[in-house]
Amino acid sequence: MSASELYQRLVLEHSRAPRHFGALAAPTHTADGANPLCGDALHVELQVVDGRIEAIAFRGEACAIAKATASLLSGHALRFDADGIARLEAHFSRLIRGESGSVDALGGLNALAALANYPARRKCALLPFAAVRAALAGTPNTTTEGKPE
Numbered sequence: 001m002s003a004s005e006l007y008q009r010l011v012l013e014h015s016r017a018p019r020h021f022g023a024l025a026a027p028t029h030t031a032d033g034a035n036p037l038c039g040d041a042l043h044v045e046l047q048v049v050d051g052r053i054e055a056i057a058f059r060g061e062a063c064a065i066a067k068a069t070a071s072l073l074s075g076h077a078l079r080f081d082a083d084g085i086a087r088l089e090a091h092f093s094r095l096i097r098g099e100s101g102s103v104d105a106l107g108g109l110n111a112l113a114a115l116a117n118y119p120a121r122r123k124c125a126l127l128p129f130a131a132v133r134a135a136l137a138g139t140p141n142t143t144t145e146g147k148p149e
Contacts, residue, residue: 007112007114010072014067014068014132015063018058018068022110023057027057028047029046034127038123040124042060045135052077052081053085062124064120065078065112065115065125066124069109069128076108082136085132087105092106094142095112095116097122103116123145
């Protein structure tokens with residue numbers, strides 16, 4: 001299977017049946033992320049214990065790329081602290097800009113490397129990261145619009 005086929009399959013699978021989609025019973029941190037120009041809107045809920053993510057859920061209306069990234073990230077982000085999420089996002093950002101190859105730390109998120117070919121869609125993939133970072137920082141709202149990729 002080619003990288004492009006893997007990307008398409010993974011995005012479709014995770015956008016149609018996203019993991020960790022819904023709400024947490026008792027979130028400690030929340031944030032809303034939006035990309036007004038494309039219409040993506042995600043709400044992220046976290047349970048944070050001793051600075052580390054113990055549970056995560058998201059919901060909202062977003063494109064397949066944003067949903068798939070949120071699904072993959074939500075499974076991968078458990079036990080990360082704010083610094084760990086920032087490092088993960090930095091690796092991911094370089095990957096989708098085509099600046100690095102597969103990174104072990106990214107796990108399944110590596111399949112989104114094909115976004116290097118679609119610069120306009122990178123903000124969609126970065127929105128879930130921005131929302132998780134905002135939640136961890138106690139910032140209620142965030143966006144990736146107007147920010148460099």
